[in-house]
Amino acid sequence: MAIDLQFRRKAVATLTPLIGVYILCDLDQVPIYVGQSTDGIRARVRRHLTSARSDIIANRQIDVWEIAWVWTYPVAKKDIGPLEASLFHYFDSRSVLMNGKLPARPAGRFVPPKPIQVVQVMSDEEIAEKKEAALRLPRQAEHYSQIVGHFLAVKNSKEIARAIEAHFVRLQKYHRMLLNLATEVECDASSE
Numbered sequence: 001m002a003i004d005l006q007f008r009r010k011a012v013a014t015l016t017p018l019i020g021v022y023i024l025c026d027l028d029q030v031p032i033y034v035g036q037s038t039d040g041i042r043a044r045v046r047r048h049l050t051s052a053r054s055d056i057i058a059n060r061q062i063d064v065w066e067i068a069w070v071w072t073y074p075v076a077k078k079d080i081g082p083l084e085a086s087l088f089h090y091f092d093s094r095s096v097l098m099n100g101k102l103p104a105r106p107a108g109r110f111v112p113p114k115p116i117q118v119v120q121v122m123s124d125e126e127i128a129e130k131k132e133a134a135l136r137l138p139r140q141a142e143h144y145s146q147i148v149g150h151f152l153a154v155k156n157s158k159e160i161a162r163a164i165e166a167h168f169v170r171l172q173k174y175h176r177m178l179l180n181l182a183t184e185v186e187c188d189a190s191s192e
């Protein structure tokens with residue numbers, strides 16, 4: 001299934017134009033990227049989703065095909081860096097994020113605030129179809145191959161290596177999901 005661009009455009013238009021921090025989440029609402037924007041969250045997310053001037057897309061770190069949700073945290077400019085770092089380390093400890101640069105780990109315990117917005121940028125039908133293991137695993141395998149190729153031929157960096165590791169973990173997860181679809185096949189006893 002192709003991305004429903006009309007649904008996505010309408011959904012992205014509802015994102016706040018304020019500055020702050022945002023989280024891109026996959027089909028399962030698992031955070032995969034924590035970012036910041038000093039020119040407006042809506043504009044920044046739109047650039048990610050259209051691959052326009054977005055390093056994480058250009059470096060194959062995230063696959064736009066998987067982004068189904070956006071969480072927003074509008075804050076004052078002085079609070080953007082500390083919030084981004086805190087959210088990054090909180091969610092990265094639960095599932096490896098695919099950020100380019102890793103913010104310094106803040107001191108102290110952090111309880112993440114609830115996002116101001118949770119915007120679904122993919123239709124329910126598209127999410128349901130893309131969650132099918134028979135579709136998701138081949139897509140993840142293709143993306144894994146692309147990021148490894150990019151790492152080997154274009155940009156050999158620790159950030160890309162980290163994203164490769166995150167994609168490999170996802171690939172293994174989808175692999176297990178696909179194998180769980182296996183059914184027993186009865187042998188024809190008469191052919192033995």
